[in-house]
Amino acid sequence: MNEQAAAGNQTTVKVGLGERSYDIVIGPGILRDAGNRLARVLPGARAAVVTDETVAGFHLDTLKTALDNAGVGHEVITVPPGEKSKSFEHLQEVVDGILAARLERADVVIALGGGVVGDLAGFASGIVRRGMNFVQIPTSLLAQVDSSVGGKTGINSTHGKNLIGVFHQPKLVIADSALLDTLTPREFRAGYAEVAKYGLINQPDFFGWLEKSWEDIFAGGPARVEAIARSCQSKADIVERDERESGERALLNLGHTFGHALETATGYDSKRLVHGEAVSIGMVMAHRFSARMNLASVDDAQRVEAHLREVGLPTRVSDIRGELPDEETLLSYIAQDKKVSRGALTFILTNGIGRSFIARDVPASEVLSFLRENRPQ
Amino acid sequence: MNEQAAAGNQTTVKVGLGERSYDIVIGPGILRDAGNRLARVLPGARAAVVTDETVAGFHLDTLKTALDNAGVGHEVITVPPGEKSKSFEHLQEVVDGILAARLERADVVIALGGGVVGDLAGFASGIVRRGMNFVQIPTSLLAQVDSSVGGKTGINSTHGKNLIGVFHQPKLVIADSALLDTLTPREFRAGYAEVAKYGLINQPDFFGWLEKSWEDIFAGGPARVEAIARSCQSKADIVERDERESGERALLNLGHTFGHALETATGYDSKRLVHGEAVSIGMVMAHRFSARMNLASVDDAQRVEAHLREVGLPTRVSDIRGELPDEETLLSYIAQDKKVSRGALTFILTNGIGRSFIARDVPASEVLSFLRENRPQ
Incomplete structure (x- = not known):
C-alpha cells in the first residue's frame, strides 16, 4: 500500500473520559509518523520507549527514526518477550530505567509492543512520580483492540493474573495496522478472538x-x-x-x-x-x-x-x-x-x-x- | 482523661473530594471504637492490618479487640520499622499478604502506624486488584497531620524518596491523639514541624x-x-x-x-x-x-x-x-x-x-x- 492510500485508509477513535480523553489513531504505516504525532500531543516531552526483544527486532528502528525526525529525545528499555515479564522484578527494572533517564511527570513512557509490554509499561508509567504521561504503540491485534483502550495496566501474581496494577489512561494510542503483518497466523487469530x-x-x-x-x-x-x-x-x-x-x-x-x-x-x-x-x-x-x-x-x-x-x-x-x-x-x-x-x-x-x-x-x-x-x- | 471527656474532645475533619470524600476523626481513645467506625463506613468488609513491629507492640492488641468486637475478620501483615520498609521488596511482601488473605476490592487494608506504614500500605491497597478500600490509623503526629490527608502513597527509589507511588484516597482516617503519648519526645517534635x-x-x-x-x-x-x-x-x-x-x-x-x-x-x-x-x-x-x-x-x-x-x-x-x-x-x-x-x-x-x-x-x-x-x- 502506498502512502496516499494509507492516508486515505486512516481513522481516529476518540475515547471520551473528560480530562483523561485521548485519541486512538488507526491505519497502515502510521508508525513512521509517530514522533510528530506524539510531539503534537505532548510538546517538549522526552521519552522512555519500553519494548521487548522480539518487537524491537521488527519495529524499534522505525520508531527511533520517527522520534529523531521529530526531535524527541529518548531512551530504550527492553524486557524479555512473554507473559513472565509481567512480574514485580521486571516492573522494578522498568521503573528504575525511567528514573535513571531522569524523566519527569511531563515526559512520556511509550509502550512499543503487545499486551504484555503495554500492561507493564503502563503500570510503570502510572506509578513513577505517581503518574507520568503514557503513549501506546500496540503491535499485536490483541493489544490494538483490547489493551489499548480503557487504561487497565498491571502485572501477574502467583495468586492470579493481572491482580496488581492501576487504572492509567494513555494520552495517545498509535495503532499501525500494517505492523500486524509481522505476527504469526496463530498470534493474529488469538487477537481476532477479542474482535x-x-x-x-x-x-x-x-x-x-x-x-x-x-x-x-x-x-x-x-x-x-x-x-x-x-x-x-x-x-x-x-x-x-x-x-x-x-x-x-x-x-x-x-x-x-x-x-x-x-x-x-x-x-x-x-x-x-x-x-x-x-x-x-x-x-x-x-x-x-x-x-x-x-x-x-x-x-x-x-x-x-x-x-x-x-x-x-x-x-x-x-x-x-x-x-x-x-x-x-x-x-x-x-x-x-x-x-x-x-x-x-x-x-x-x-x-x-x-x-x-x-x-x-x-x-x-x-x-x-x-x-x-x-x-x- | 475519662471516656466522657474524650467524647467531648472529639472532632471530625471532612476531606471533600467528590466521590472520594472521607472523614478524619480525631480524639483521644478512639482506637478502641475503630471496628465499629470501620464497619459503618464499609459494612461487611474483611481487613488486612499492615503495621510495623514497634507499633504492633503498643497498639495492635487494642485494634484487634476493636475489630473482633465489631465482627470484622482480619489478618495482620507486619513489616520492620523504619524508612527502609518503603521498598519494592516490602511492597511485594504486603501485596502478597493481601492476596494470600483472598481479600477482594470491597474489603479493606488498614494502615496502623506512622508515615512509612501509611505510605506502604496505601500504595499496596492502591495497586491490589487496581485499587482496594483503604483506612488509615496513623500513630505518629507526623502521620496524623500530614500523611493521612491527601492520598499520596509510595515507596523510595535509589534515585530519591517517594518517587514511586499512586494517589489513593482512604475511606476513613482514625487519628487517636492519645496514641501520641507513646512517641519519644524527638518523634513528637519531628511531627510538630509539619504542624x-x-x-x-x-x-x-x-x-x-x-x-x-x-x-x-x-x-x-x-x-x-x-x-x-x-x-x-x-x-x-x-x-x-x-x-x-x-x-x-x-x-x-x-x-x-x-x-x-x-x-x-x-x-x-x-x-x-x-x-x-x-x-x-x-x-x-x-x-x-x-x-x-x-x-x-x-x-x-x-x-x-x-x-x-x-x-x-x-x-x-x-x-x-x-x-x-x-x-x-x-x-x-x-x-x-x-x-x-x-x-x-x-x-x-x-x-x-x-x-x-x-x-x-x-x-x-x-x-x-x-x-x-x-x-x-
Missing part, C-alpha cells in the same frame, strides 16, 4: 459482518482497519460509561472467567495456550453454559463455535494439548479470579449473540457439573 | 497560636486535638483545590526541597536526621533564602527559627551530626527532587510568615551560593 468478543457482547450486526469479512481482515487493508476501529469504538463506549469497572465494564470479561482459569491450568505456557485462545474457548463455554441454563439457544452457541473454529481458533477444553487439572481445581481457579465478589461466582452469560449480561450468584455446583460434562475424553 | 508548616504556608494566626500553645500541644488534651484538626483542615483545603498537585498543592512542600536533599545526604539515617527534622531545617532555610532574595524580612526568618528552636527542633545544617557532602552534591540532590520541572529549580519560597508561594525558575547559582554561605564551620 469477535465485541460482536458477541452487544453488537450482533458486527458479528454478522465478521462472519462474512474475516478473510479480508486477516489479509489486511480497509477491512482490517474497520475491524480494529469498530472494536476500539465498542470498547470505548463501554469504558466511557464505566471507567473503573463498577458495573457494565465487566461485560468485557466475556469468555475471560473460564479463559483465565484455563490459562492458570496451563501455567501460562504459550506453547499450549495464549490469552486469545483461552478467550475463544471461554466465549464458547459461556455461550454453551448459557444454553445449558436455558438462557440462550443452542443454535447461537453452535454459530459462535462454528465461526471461531472456521478462523482456526480452539473452542473446546479438549483442544488444549497435554494434561489439565481436575474440575474441582479449575473451579478453584475461577473462584480466585478477581471478578469474584464476596465469594459469589460472577460470570458474563448471554441471552444470545450480541446479548451478553452480568450474571451474579451463579451456583458453583452448576459450573462444576458443566465442567465435568465437558471433560476431555 | 508549624501549615501556619507558615498560609495561616499566620495559626502560627501565632502555636507560639503560645505549643507546650499544651506537647502535653496532650484539647490543644493537641485542636492542633491536629487545624492541620488536617489546612491540608484538606489545599488538597480539595488541587488533588493531583498540578499547582497549589506544591505549597505543602514548604521546607521539603531542602529537607529531602538533607535526608538523601544523611542516607535516611534516622539516628542523624528524621523527616520532620529535615523539614524544620528546610523551612528555616526557605525563609532565610527568601530573605536573602529580598522576598521576605529577616525578622520573619528569625521568628520562625526561634520558635522551632524553642520546641527543640534542629534549624541549621550545622545541627546535623557527622560529615555532609559538599554543596554541589547537595544541589544535585535538590535537582533530582521530583518537584523539578523540565530542569528548572522549583522551590516554595515566602513573602513572610503565612505568605508562602511557588517559585519557579529559581537560579541554581543562587541556591549554591546560599548553601556555601551556610556551610558548617
